Amino acid sequence: MYCNSTISSPTDRWVKADLRNEVEVAKLLKIYQPDVIFHLAALPSPRINEENPTLAEDTNVGITTNLVALSSKFAHIFFMSTDKVLNGEDLAPTEATVLEPVSLYGHLKARCESIISQHHRRYHILRFSTVHSFGDNRSNSFIDKSLIKLRQGEKVHAFDNISRCYLRIDQLLDVLASLMDDKQYGVYHLGSPLKTYYERIRDLCEEMGIAWRGNLLATDGDVVPQSQNLNTDKIKRLLNCVFT
Ligand SMILES: NC(=O)c1ccc[n+]([C@@H]2O[C@H](COP(=O)([O-])OP(=O)(O)OC[C@H]3O[C@@H](n4cnc5c(N)ncnc54)[C@H](OP(=O)(O)O)[C@@H]3O)[C@@H](O)[C@H]2O)c1
Numbered sequence: 001m002y003c004n005s006t007i008s009s010p011t012d013r014w015v016k017a018d019l020r021n022e023v024e025v026a027k028l029l030k031i032y033q034p035d036v037i038f039h040l041a042a043l044p045s046p047r048i049n050e051e052n053p054t055l056a057e058d059t060n061v062g063i064t065t066n067l068v069a070l071s072s073k074f075a076h077i078f079f080m081s082t083d084k085v086l087n088g089e090d091l092a093p094t095e096a097t098v099l100e101p102v103s104l105y106g107h108l109k110a111r112c113e114s115i116i117s118q119h120h121r122r123y124h125i126l127r128f129s130t131v132h133s134f135g136d137n138r139s140n141s142f143i144d145k146s147l148i149k150l151r152q153g154e155k156v157h158a159f160d161n162i163s164r165c166y167l168r169i170d171q172l173l174d175v176l177a178s179l180m181d182d183k184q185y186g187v188y189h190l191g192s193p194l195k196t197y198y199e200r201i202r203d204l205c206e207e208m209g210i211a212w213r214g215n216l217l218a219t220d221g222d223v224v225p226q227s228q229n230l231n232t233d234k235i236k237r238l239l240n241c242v243f244t
Helices: 022-032 046-051 053-070 104-119 142-151 169-179 197-208 233-239
Strands: 036-039 076-082 123-128 156-159 186-189 216-219
Touching: 022 053, 036 053, 046 053, 046 104, 053 076, 053 104, 076 104, 104 123, 123 169, 142 156, 142 197, 156 197, 169 233, 186 233, 197 216
Parallel strands: 036 076, 076 123, 123 186, 156 216
Antiparallel strands: none
16 A cells, blocks of 8 residues: 555555545455555654654554454454654653654554554554664665765765664565464564664675775764663564564
C-alpha cells in the first residue's frame, strides 16, 4: 500500500490509497480481509508535524483510527511507534514507563498506541528511534546519507551531544518476521545501546571500512531530549535477539 510516492516497479500487488479516507480503507479491508496488518503509514518528521498540525493529526491518528475501527477485531496489528513518546528523563525507560511526549509527533504516536491497545487484543507496538541501512541512497536517514558522503570522501557534521538507540533495518525486519507468530502481544522497545550520532556513524564506518578521520566532524545539536535511552530487555528475552 502506498499513497504519494512513486513506486519504482509497481506490480499488481501495490495498491495506491489514501488511508485517511474511511471509505477507501473500508473497501480495501473488505477486499483483502488481512489477518496481519503492518501499519507504517505516518507523517514521521517531527518538524513537519509541528508545521502541519492538521495533516499530522489526520495522517498519524486518522489513519490509525480507520485501520483499528474498520479491521477485524482478530487482525494482528504491527504498529511502528517511536521513542518520542518518552521524554528522556527516565535514564532506562521500560515499556511500563509513563508516556510524556514533548513533541506533537510524540503525542500523536502515543494516542495511536492507546487507540490500538484499547480496541485490539492482538497487537505488537514497536518503539524505536532512528532506523538506518548501510548507505542506501533510497533512505531518508541522516545516517545513510552520511555514510554515502563519507564513502565519497565528503565532510559530514554529526551531533556528538545527542544520543539515541539506533535500529538497523535488517534487525527490524528480523524482529517483524519473528513476531508474526508470537502471541505475547504488547509494547516492545527495540534498539542498540545508547550512542551519539557521531559515535554511531564512526562505528559504522569502522565496520564497513569507510575512512572517516578528518571528514566526520563532531558538532553540537539543539534537539530535545538530548538523550533518549530505551530498555530493550523485554524483546531480547522474548526473541533472544541482540541489537547492534
Ligand atoms: N524511519 C525511522 O527512523 C523511524 C523511527 C521510528 C518510527 N518510525 C515509524 O516507522 C514508520 C515508517 O517510517 P518511515 O521512516 O519509513 O517513513 P516514510 O518513508 O515517510 O513512510 C511513511 C509511509 O506512510 C505512507 N503514508 C503517508 N500518508 C499516507 C496516507 N494518507 N495514506 C496512505 N499511506 C500514507 C507513505 O506513503 P507514500 O510515501 O506513498 O506517500 C509512506 O509509505 C512510521 O510510522 C514512522 O513513524 C520510523
